[in-house]
Amino acid sequence: MPLTAVRYIRKMRGGAQSHLVAADDGHWYVVKFRNNPQHRRILVNEHIASVLLEYLQIAAPRTAIVRLEPSFLVQHPDVCIILGTSRVAIEAGRHFGSRYPGDPSRIAIYDYLPDALLPGIANLADFRAILVFDKWVGNADGRQAIFFRASVTETHRAGSRPAFVAQMIDHGFAFNGPHWDFADSPLQGLYPRRLVYDQVRSLEDFQPWLDLVMHFPEEVIDRALKSLPLEWLENGEEDDLEQLLTRLLARRSRLPELLEASRDNRSTPFANWNNRARA
Numbered sequence: 001m002p003l004t005a006v007r008y009i010r011k012m013r014g015g016a017q018s019h020l021v022a023a024d025d026g027h028w029y030v031v032k033f034r035n036n037p038q039h040r041r042i043l044v045n046e047h048i049a050s051v052l053l054e055y056l057q058i059a060a061p062r063t064a065i066v067r068l069e070p071s072f073l074v075q076h077p078d079v080c081i082i083l084g085t086s087r088v089a090i091e092a093g094r095h096f097g098s099r100y101p102g103d104p105s106r107i108a109i110y111d112y113l114p115d116a117l118l119p120g121i122a123n124l125a126d127f128r129a130i131l132v133f134d135k136w137v138g139n140a141d142g143r144q145a146i147f148f149r150a151s152v153t154e155t156h157r158a159g160s161r162p163a164f165v166a167q168m169i170d171h172g173f174a175f176n177g178p179h180w181d182f183a184d185s186p187l188q189g190l191y192p193r194r195l196v197y198d199q200v201r202s203l204e205d206f207q208p209w210l211d212l213v214m215h216f217p218e219e220v221i222d223r224a225l226k227s228l229p230l231e232w233l234e235n236g237e238e239d240d241l242e243q244l245l246t247r248l249l250a251r252r253s254r255l256p257e258l259l260e261a262s263r264d265n266r267s268t269p270f271a272n273w274n275n276r277a278r279a
Contacts, residue, residue, distance in 0.1 A: 002064070002065040002066065002067045002094050003023040003024055003025050003029070003064050003065070003066050003067065003097065004023060004024045004066070004067045004069065004072075005021040005022070005023055005024075005029075005031070005066055005067065005068050005069070005072050006021075006022055006023060006024050006072075007021060007022035008021055008022075008072075008075075008076040008078065008079055009021060009022060009028065009104055010104075011078065012030055014170070015037060015038055016032045016033075016036045016037065016038050016042060016172060017033075017036055017037055017081050017082065018030050018031055018032045018033070018036070019031055019033075019079055020100060020104060021066065021068075021079075021097075023064070023066055023097065025064075027099050027100070028099070028100035028102075028103070028104055029064060029066050029097030029098060029099055029100060030061075030097065030098045030099075030100060031066050031068075031095050031096065031097045031098075032046065032095060032096045032097075032098075032172065033068075033081065033090050033091070033095050034091055034093065034094075034095055034231070034232060035081065035088065035090065035091055036081065037081060037083065038172060038177065038178070039177065039178035040178075040232060040234075041177070041178040041180065041232075042172035042173075042177065042178065043095065043096040043172075043232050044228060044232050044233065044241065045171060045172050045173070045174045045175055045177070046063070046096045046098070046171050046172050046174075047063070047065075047096060047224065047227070047228055047232075048174070048175075048221075048224045048225075048228070048245070049133075049137060049171035049174045050063040050098075050171070051220060051221075051223060051224035051227070052133070052137070052216075052220065052221075052224070053133065053168070053171075055212075055216070055217075055220045056129065056133060056209060056212050056213070058126055058129045058130055058133060058168060058209070059123050059126045059165065059166060059167050059168060060167055060168045060169065060171075061098045061099045061100070061101070061167055061169060062098075062099040063096065063097060063098050063099065064097045064099065065094050065095070065096065065097065065229060066094070066095050066096070066097035067093065067094050067095075068090060068092055068093065068095060069092060070092045073089070073090055073092060093231060094229045094231065094232075098169065101146070101148050101150075101167065102148075107148055108148065108149070109146050109147070109148050110146065110147045110148065111144070111145070111146055111147070112147075113147050113164065115193070115195055117164060118193060118195045118196060119195065119198070120163065120164065121147070121163070121164050121165065121166050121196075122150075122152040122163040122164065122165045123165050123166055124166075124196060124199075125199075126166060126168065127143075127145075127166070127191055127196035127197065128196075128197070128199070128200060128205060128206055128209070129206075129209045130143060130145075130168045130189075130191075131143070131189055131190065131191075131197075131206070131259070131262075132206050132209040132210055132213060132255060132259070133189075133209070133213070134174075134188065134189025134190075135184075135188070135189055135255055135258040135259060135262075136213050136248070136251065136252065136255055137171075137174040137175060137248065138174065138175055138176050138181070138182035138183065138184060138188070139171065139173055139174050139188060139189045140173040140176045140177055140183060140188060141170065141172075141173035141177075141189075142189075142190065142191070142192060143168070143189055143190060143191040143192075144168070144169050144170045145166045145167060145168050145169060145191065146166070146167050146169055147164050147165070147166050147167075148164070148165065148167075149162055149163065149164055149165075150162070150163065150164075150165050152165065175244055175248075180240060180241070180244045181244075182247065182251065184258060184261075186261045186262045186264070186265040187262070187265065187267070190262065190269050191269075194269045194270075194271065197269050197270050197271070198271060198272060199272075200270045200272060200273045201272050201273050202273060203256055203259065203260070205273075206259060210255055210256070213252055213255060214252050214253070214255070216249070216252065218249065221245050221248070221249070225241070225242070225245070
């Protein structure tokens with residue numbers, strides 16, 4: 001069931017011009033609108049990616065379909081798109097929401113951490129996981145992540161400890177954004193802070209995510225399609241989307257090649273992975 005926006009918080013940064021709202025489930029969501037400046041298909045990509053990421057158990061925000069009622073938009077005129085000097089109204093209806101990690105008035109969210117703190121991120125391995133994902137889905141954007149402090153439970157000791165954790169965000173440019181193709185490049189999907197890849201010495205360091213993608217169940221993709229709001233698609237796009245996802249499944253076997261292409265690039269992000277260390 002879609003959630004309903006009940007309170008406006010603020011506008012967020014970024015090309016999609018998303019806004020932060022509180023929903024009727026008691027959580028906060030960064031909402032991307034159907035008529036965002038990047039393209040309506042960005043919402044489709046975000047939705048499909050969220051289902052795939054959940055199956056792969058990669059750290060990313062929970063997502064939801066968030067309904068904006070006409071009365072909410074009338075009460076909050078700041079919920080709009082700015083194009084040059086013009087204000088473009090938001091369409092009432094269902095939009096894509098990415099859950100904020102907590103109460104925005106109480107939790108600090110960072111999109112940058114100093115180099116000294118990066119090695120201590122509790123789920124640093126998720127940067128390797130998300131690179132496998134980004135190569136698979138042809139993410140045409142640089143990898144984006146947010147960081148916040150949370151209580152982390154460790155398997156080898158009792159209790160929990162406070163630590164920074166990362167969440168992988170912004171997947172609207174999976175499938176090359178609105179183009180719905182795979183324009184592969186060695187630099188695509190890479191996080192700009194190369195320290196997060198220091199543990200990579202061979203293809204084996206991208207396990208178990210390589211195997212999970214190689215054996216990805218088609219029914220998970222079917223579930224993503226069936227839960228997609230039809231108003232996010234125009235006439236004829238259902239077939240285009242199905243063909244895109246068929247190609248997505250077919251390109252699974254190319255993942256080792258795509259990862260090695262990033263390693264072999266002259267600006268390789270993998271300081272400790274060399275030709276002799278191939279899996």
